Amino acid sequence: MRTGLVCLGVLCVLCGACVAADKQRPNIVLVLADDVGYGDLACHGNTHVKTPQIDVFAREAVAFSNFHVCPVCSPTRASLMTGRYNFRGGVADVFGKACCMDPAEVTLAECLKGAGYATGIFGKWHLGDDAEHAPNAQGFGEALVHRGPSMRKYTNPTLLHNGKPVERAGYCMDIFTDAAISFIRKNRSQPFFVYLAANLVHTPLQVPPELAAEFAATGLSESTRRLYGMIRSVDNNFGRLRAALKELALEDNTLLIFLSDNGPCSGSVPLDRHMAGLHGLKGTVYQNGIRVPCFMRWPGGFAGAAKVTRLAAHIDVFSTCLEACGIAAPPEGKPDGISLLPLLKDPSASWPDRTLFFQWDSGQIPRRGHAYAVLTERWKLVQPCGMDMRQQQHIRNRYAELCRLQGRGERSIDGPPRYELYDIAADPGETKDLAAEHREIVERMKQQYDSWFTDVAARWLKAAGSPSSQP
Template sequence: MSRVSCATSLCAWVALVLLASPVFAQSIAQRPNVILIMTDDQGYWDTGATGNPHIKTPHMDAIAKQGATLSRYYAAPVCAPTRAGTMTGRYYLRTGLYNTRFGGDTLGKDEVTVAELLRRAGYRTSLFGKWHLGKYPGYQPQQRGFDQFMGHYHGHIERYQFADQLYHNGQPVRSRGYVSDLFTDAAIDFIRQSDTASDQPFFCALMYNAPHSPFLLDTSHYDQPQGDAFIKRYLDAGLPIREARIYAMIERIDQNIGRLKQTLKELGQWQNTVLIFTSDNGGVSTYYNGGMHGRKASVYEGGVRAPCFVQWPGRIPAGMIINAQTSHIDWLPTFCELAGAKLPEDRQLDGRSLASLLCNDSDAPHHRYVYHTWDRYTPNPHQRWAISGDRWKLMCQVAATVTDSSQQRKQWRLYDLQADPDETKNLIGQHPEIANQLRKEFLAWFEDVTEGQTYQPVAIPVGHPDEAVVELSPSWAKLKGDHVQYVFEGYDWDTIEGWRNAGESATWQLDVQAAGDYLVKASYGSAAVDSGGCLQLKFLSESKPQQIEHTVQATATANQFKTVVVGTVRLPKGKQSMTACVADQCDAELMRLNSLQLIRQ
């Protein structure tokens, strides 16, 4: 089929879908399946299709060769903001999310996800892999529109073999095997079930946690030789060990994409499936970057451009290159258009459907501007921000410490991306008027997306009907005191340490959804020579304040945590706080608090 006839076919198909109402059962089987594959920390330069001569990614490359490449596709500088935008079609600052940790990585409760919209339109929905948009009940994937979820809530996990931080529809699970294989197996099983159980189309988000650190291949007694073989290939080619591990992890994903594609072909679903491959932010590898400036967490092109290939056999012309600015926020309206699903009308959507670009093989402008900003703790318009049009990009990676606007301006950079895509020549001196206009546009956007938002951790749901046990994470606490501090060495192994002075404290905000008795447990470590001090837990609500005291017990070492019962408390329904504090002055560190649990009785 020629490029013209392919494009015409796609246009005609899209037109038919748009005329179809989601409630018409006779049209549901004609709508395409949608598979969104997103990797974690894979840079634009980390595929063969984007020019890397060292890495082996034949299946990723085939998607580009046989489909469309979005050459100026933008993610956010870091992962959770990209995932929030992908799920909602909105820039992340509109959704209440503002961080990748510390409770700021939770998608606002009132947000509507693409999974919810597609499910309303008759799709079966699933997500396998990394969620990173909420760990507490009410915020989990199976409660945000996904029929099936198996994966993890955190920004990364610590074990890739026999992963022990995984959940299936809200329940903790044990697993065996290499995690990229595991998530692919789950996706394949879901697709097979969809093929046999009903004639419903499906939406599957396959969100690999690789190649995010820790950079691990197979490490088990049984499978380590296989993992070592992947790494050795790149070591033999001259790559340093860190880069060899990253490339090997990406190649392992590529092989799994091949397995997924083969399953679709065996089931006869290949022709009716839209397959998207992309990543969630700029890369972390350093061996080859194709001349691009910046990496993950920066607003240079290397930090925000991601590989993006789209294949739909017989519908999208092979080898198409789309040069228009596109964005992660475009997926929700794109999928809804292809599925005939209604867009929400009660909120501002920032994304625009890509269907016309894919349909018409067009290089016409898509977004007038694409915006980026990232500050871990408090969103602000002065540090790590960027705005780009089809030609010009204005950005500031590191703000001056002074607030004077003339001093801030010295950190600005203006690039002509058409002539200088690698951002090597700062032209702000030659074109100050363009910089002024772009800065004005950025500030107007920032004011719009942050309007009415309060960026702080959500109150932790306690007593939710779907989860009797709620664990209060150390990173969600507000700390008070000269010595008390948060220490991160991995999700689920983080602690609050340095408790010494009486009154030094950590406070969590709670949303108790069912009044009643709650058993309180604490997980901590305390060296034998430091144990014996008193920990107080104070509960403050509109009713009478309550308090529990606990004498800290010794563990083998302060970094070995044990869980002990602290007591029982009767909590009223509603918003309230819980504070852990030192009761009396300590000669040494009271403990290293790993978590507190509230268990509905």
């Protein structure tokens, strides 16, 4: 939170004219699944998983088929909250200080709270647990969350309620959804922002036996049966949330967003899990690590049952929500993303051919040139190597195993840098490397990356005392 009084004062001035129009401003409900890949939904061709609630929503909503996020949890969450690339806010990893977002960052919750919204988070925060970094210090009036990147016990867990430890009975996804629905009921007479950030399907793969049992006859491995049971819980609770909005006559004026924070984790047998033809997995900058499901619906704001194929990303959610609510972006911390509202209203609307950047090298300090991708509507440059920390060896091993099982040969993301170029519009599975045929495109995109890194990692480079140094 930036100098609280200044920020809040600016926001109140910006929103003062809207106070009388509260009933016209939409509620915002952001549902973020954890480690759910693009291919983990029945509506994306998965014939084993059961996601009837999400499937119906996907048909009724505007579906983004070209939506991208960071390869791992905390960086995506930081960008969702700020509309900025995660390095800007001090988030580079999923452990230690590097997953604690700078309190000076202005969050979506702060902007909405300053405009008179009730704000609540339920589930996984993963941007810092201490008082300075906790969600209550970042604009959330109500917070029921777990600590860190994952929970040890998914049934009858110990959680943090507004910073204080509490014991809750039941399965985690049910607990978080119950709390979100209760918050909605309590605040239905004013605009509200609900951030339901599921911890499912993150490991450990703990699931009620009856949910995993639904997949007993599939022939899938035990880990994948458990994982699909966890997705079943996400789907069931998403349906409960929608039912509550409908019951309270809030559905038409609620912008409801469903997406995931990254691709499938290494916790299940690779070929057991439907991957929709995409390459890679969580932790890699290949498509299956960064391309995720994303659906948005707001009956009072735009027509549904549409598909958007233009390039969009996590950094766009912040500006989209603010524009939908008629709130100007904060003067501090200019967003890197842009509002998707024009595409939501008209999927054929004019849209820039953007260049987006993704990097995770698994270190506490970002390292230039390690494990990154540069993405446009047509081209994707991949430098997959350099995610080399010891605690992430399981991702590197699983990637190599996945390549063998998928018939891609002996491939590795260990070793020195290498540069691959894909015509991603024609080859979403990243099967044909065109780098040797288009060296000029490779060099141009490498230069674009280098300029981007110097910009977004400025805080880290300044601390190192050499803004242009290579690692």
